[in-house]
Each structure stands twice: as structure tokens, then as C-alpha cells.
Amino acid sequence: MEQTSFTIPLLFNDEAFRHDLLTWYQGNKRLLPWRENQDPYRIWVSEIMLQQTQVDTVIPYFNQFMERYPTIKELAEADEQNVLKSWEGLGYYSRARNLHTAVKEVVEKYDAQVPSDKKELKQLKGIGPYTLGAVLSIAFNHPEPAVDGNVMRVLSRILHIDEDIAKPKTKKLFEEVVKEIISYEDPSSFNQGLMELGALVCHPKNPECETCPVQQHCLAYEHGDQKDLPVKTKQKKQKVSSYYGLVLKNDEGKFFIQKRPDEGLLANMWEFPIVLQEEFDQKELVNWFEVEYGLSINIYTQGKRVRHVFSHVIWEVDVIYASVKGGQKSDGDGKFVTLEELERYPMPNIQQKIKKLIH
Known part of the structure; x- marks a missing residue:
């Protein structure tokens, strides 16, 4: 060096x-x-x-x-x-x-x-x-x-x-x-x-x-x-990643959240499911969720976009609201909780912004 x-x-x-x-x-x-x-x-x-x-x-x-x-x-x-x-x-x-x-x-x-x-x-x-x-x-x-x-x-x-x-x-x-x-x-x-x-x-x-x-x-x-002074070269422009954020509610009025992996970005925090938009359109998202989680869902409206700036990347999340139509949730894949229970789970800033939209 x-x-x-x-x-x-x-x-x-x-x-x-x-x-x-x-x-x-x-x-x-x-x-x-x-x-x-x-x-x-x-x-x-x-x-x-x-x-x-x-x-x-x-x-x-x-x-x-x-x-x-x-x-x-x-x-x-x-x-x-x-x-x-x-x-x-x-x-x-x-x-x-x-x-x-x-x-x-x-x-x-x-x-x-x-x-x-x-x-x-x-x-x-x-x-x-x-x-x-x-x-x-x-x-x-x-x-x-x-x-x-x-x-x-x-x-x-x-x-x-x-x-x-x-x-x-x-x-x-x-x-x-x-x-x-x-x-x-x-x-x-x-x-x-x-x-x-x-x-x-x-x-x-x-x-x-x-x-x-x-x-x-x-x-x-x-x-x-x-x-x-000081002399400081400019950092490269941050990459922007676009996601869908799924706020899914069942017929008991509870919301679906899942725990992130125990390694990597935001490890062990809880979240509403998010997926990269480049991987799915909204119709494909419905099919993916049924295959991945065992639940049939119905998207009924699209909400606001929330944004969070990390040190290396910017996340832009388009929030979509959905309800459960049927199916049986796969074991171990997340849980349904009430709004009150949501407060007990540690959620990263981007997810806090989503949560504020449903209060």
C-alpha cells in the first residue's frame, strides 16, 4: 500500500x-x-x-x-x-x-x-x-x-x-x-x-x-x-433500488410480518415483506407470495412511496395493501400480529415509515 x-x-x-x-x-x-x-x-x-x-x-x-x-x-x-x-x-x-x-x-x-x-x-x-x-x-x-x-x-x-x-x-x-x-x-x-x-x-x-x-x-x-480544506474526493453516486412493500392484513385485522435473516443488512430485524420491483410486477407478486408463503392474496390499493438512504444505497419502496383470500400459511414463514403487537418488534427505519402509513 x-x-x-x-x-x-x-x-x-x-x-x-x-x-x-x-x-x-x-x-x-x-x-x-x-x-x-x-x-x-x-x-x-x-x-x-x-x-x-x-x-x-x-x-x-x-x-x-x-x-x-x-x-x-x-x-x-x-x-x-x-x-x-x-x-x-x-x-x-x-x-x-x-x-x-x-x-x-x-x-x-x-x-x-x-x-x-x-x-x-x-x-x-x-x-x-x-x-x-x-x-x-x-x-x-x-x-x-x-x-x-x-x-x-x-x-x-x-x-x-x-x-x-x-x-x-x-x-x-x-x-x-x-x-x-x-x-x-x-x-x-x-x-x-x-x-x-x-x-x-x-x-x-x-x-x-x-x-x-x-x-x-x-x-x-x-x-x-x-x-x-480538508481535501475530500466525492463519493460515487448511490445506487437506487426500487421495491414493493407488502402490507398484508388478514380477516382478523392482523398484519403479516417476517424476521430478516440473521446475517447481512438489517439482520434479525422484523419487516413487512419487500421484493425488488425488477423481479416482479404486481400480478407476479401475488403468484410469488402464494408459492412462497402458501397464502392467496388480493391487492386492493397502492399507497405512498417511502424512501430511506443507507450509506451505500437508496431504497425506494412503493407500499401496496393486500388482504388474505385463502390458503394456509407455511410453517415458520412470518406471523400475523395486531397493530398493538407490532410495537414489540424491532423494525428498521424504512419499515417504521411503512408502519406509520397504516396507523
């Missing part, structure tokens, strides 16, 4: 930078529930939730999750369906499944104590380089880099680094940079300070340079090109 290197400019005063950043952070940090203490379990859960998710969205989820599973042991002993239900609406559900798997291992191997050893923590499912650095530095005060998009944006401007942050090798570069300039006295506040600066001041499009506490250290500000 091609290596990228960067040398800290001689004129950059890392000691003064650390002082100014830490002073600002201590006086301006947001009061967030996971900052109430340095409990590694709480910090771990918060960092998993914060992956690809905004802070304001995470706060209520974090609070209810901690209320329901206040200790690692209680989370490890929980049923996966209940854990997924607690995560419902937060998206990226593999995070919840991986966390659940990992806490079970912590209970079994480490007596329910989050390991502070880098090698041990790294082995746990769902712990990537960023989460590893965040937990080690924030919870245990280890001088480890925790490099996310905020940190790369801030440091690309401060140190005038013009490498493409969309490339994996560039993240490695920033990790090496952080290792060189991190505070060994307070690595927890240093890493959080960089993240906080990116969230509150050093915004992607309109950085508030005039109020920035480390403005005098910023080489991009000195050059006047802070809005041109």
Missing part, C-alpha cells in the same frame, strides 16, 4: 497549541450524558452510537439505553430482540449486534470489566481504530489517537495537510500526527477537545475562525484557504 507521510512544521508550537485547546475545551465543552464520568462502559456505548449519527439524535437513545441496561452484565444478559428494539430508529443495526456480542465476551473473559489493554480491547467485535482510541483515551487516559472526520478536518486546517481524507491511508497519517502532538497529561480532554472544536467552531463549510481558540496556530487561516 502506498504510504503517505507528513512532517509537523517546525514553526508549529505543539505545547502552546495543547494549552490553548485544553483551556478552551474545559471552559466550553457541552454537557453530554456520557461526559458525566469516565465509566468505560458508558463511553463505549456512546462512541458506538455516535458513529455516523449526530449528537442531538444520540442523546435520548443513550439515556434510555443506559436506563434499560445500566451495566455491562445487564446488557450481556438481555435478549437480542430487546436490544435491537432499544436501538430502533438509530440505524446501522450491526452496531447494536456487535456491541451485544462484545459485552458478552467482556463478561465472560474480563469479569464484566472493559479491558484497558489495547490488544484485548481491539479484539472485541465492533471495535475499530477510532472506537479503540476513543475508549482508551477518554475512559483510561491512554495517549492514543481517536481520529474521526471532525479531527481530520480540524488538523488538516491547523497543520495545512492537503491529503485526501477519503483515502484510508490518510486516516493513518492523521493518527501518526495525533500521536506526535497529543497531550500525555490529559489525552482524554485533548481528543475530546479536537472533536468538540470540529463540532462547535471548525465547521465543514463555514468555520468560525474569528472566535477560534487556536486560530493563532492555524496554518490554513494564515494562508487564507481554510475553506478549501
Whole structure:
């Protein structure tokens, strides 16, 4: 793999930078529930939730999750369906499944104590380089880099680094940079300070340079090109996949749902059946459902289209409403539940949008 290197400019005063950043952070940090203490379990859960998710969205989820599973042991002993239900609406559900798997291992191997050893923590499912650095530095005060998009944006401007942050090798570069300039006295506040600066001041499009506490250290500000950094190549356009979503009701007024496979996208979540439109038209869909599930159905109306944007694909689902005409449901193929019972089943965001249409 091609290596990228960067040398800290001689004129950059890392000691003064650390002082100014830490002073600002201590006086301006947001009061967030996971900052109430340095409990590694709480910090771990918060960092998993914060992956690809905004802070304001995470706060209520974090609070209810901690209320329901206040200790690692209680989370490890929980049923996966209940854990997924607690995560419902937060998206990226593999995070919840991986966390659940990992806490079970912590209970079994480490007596329910989050390991502070880098090698041990790294082995746990769902712990990537960023989460590893965040937990080690924030919870245990280890001088480890925790490099996310905020940190790369801030440091690309401060140190005038013009490498493409969309490339994996560039993240490695920033990790090496952080290792060189991190505070060994307070690595927890240093890493959080960089993240906080990116969230509150050093915004992607309109950085508030005039109020920035480390403005005098910023080489991009000195050059006047802070809005041109960081360099990031555009992602490929997301593929759009079109589906039919089947809301099927029986003569008892119950709705048909099924559990997704235990591997792959949205694993173990529940759903109204969906099928790719390129595979069936609506008439073929009726025949397919009878063969697949043993039920004869009658489509009586088409509803709205719902849409959900995943990181790699966009799903557009045309909702169609149908009733059961006859037949006998195959064993093991889904179940009929009332609207009230539906609330007990963890459903992904796209399915939540469908469910809202039938209330």
C-alpha cells in the first residue's frame, strides 16, 4: 500500500497549541450524558452510537439505553430482540449486534470489566481504530489517537495537510500526527477537545475562525484557504433500488410480518415483506407470495412511496395493501400480529415509515 507521510512544521508550537485547546475545551465543552464520568462502559456505548449519527439524535437513545441496561452484565444478559428494539430508529443495526456480542465476551473473559489493554480491547467485535482510541483515551487516559472526520478536518486546517481524507491511508497519517502532538497529561480532554472544536467552531463549510481558540496556530487561516480544506474526493453516486412493500392484513385485522435473516443488512430485524420491483410486477407478486408463503392474496390499493438512504444505497419502496383470500400459511414463514403487537418488534427505519402509513 502506498504510504503517505507528513512532517509537523517546525514553526508549529505543539505545547502552546495543547494549552490553548485544553483551556478552551474545559471552559466550553457541552454537557453530554456520557461526559458525566469516565465509566468505560458508558463511553463505549456512546462512541458506538455516535458513529455516523449526530449528537442531538444520540442523546435520548443513550439515556434510555443506559436506563434499560445500566451495566455491562445487564446488557450481556438481555435478549437480542430487546436490544435491537432499544436501538430502533438509530440505524446501522450491526452496531447494536456487535456491541451485544462484545459485552458478552467482556463478561465472560474480563469479569464484566472493559479491558484497558489495547490488544484485548481491539479484539472485541465492533471495535475499530477510532472506537479503540476513543475508549482508551477518554475512559483510561491512554495517549492514543481517536481520529474521526471532525479531527481530520480540524488538523488538516491547523497543520495545512492537503491529503485526501477519503483515502484510508490518510486516516493513518492523521493518527501518526495525533500521536506526535497529543497531550500525555490529559489525552482524554485533548481528543475530546479536537472533536468538540470540529463540532462547535471548525465547521465543514463555514468555520468560525474569528472566535477560534487556536486560530493563532492555524496554518490554513494564515494562508487564507481554510475553506478549501480538508481535501475530500466525492463519493460515487448511490445506487437506487426500487421495491414493493407488502402490507398484508388478514380477516382478523392482523398484519403479516417476517424476521430478516440473521446475517447481512438489517439482520434479525422484523419487516413487512419487500421484493425488488425488477423481479416482479404486481400480478407476479401475488403468484410469488402464494408459492412462497402458501397464502392467496388480493391487492386492493397502492399507497405512498417511502424512501430511506443507507450509506451505500437508496431504497425506494412503493407500499401496496393486500388482504388474505385463502390458503394456509407455511410453517415458520412470518406471523400475523395486531397493530398493538407490532410495537414489540424491532423494525428498521424504512419499515417504521411503512408502519406509520397504516396507523
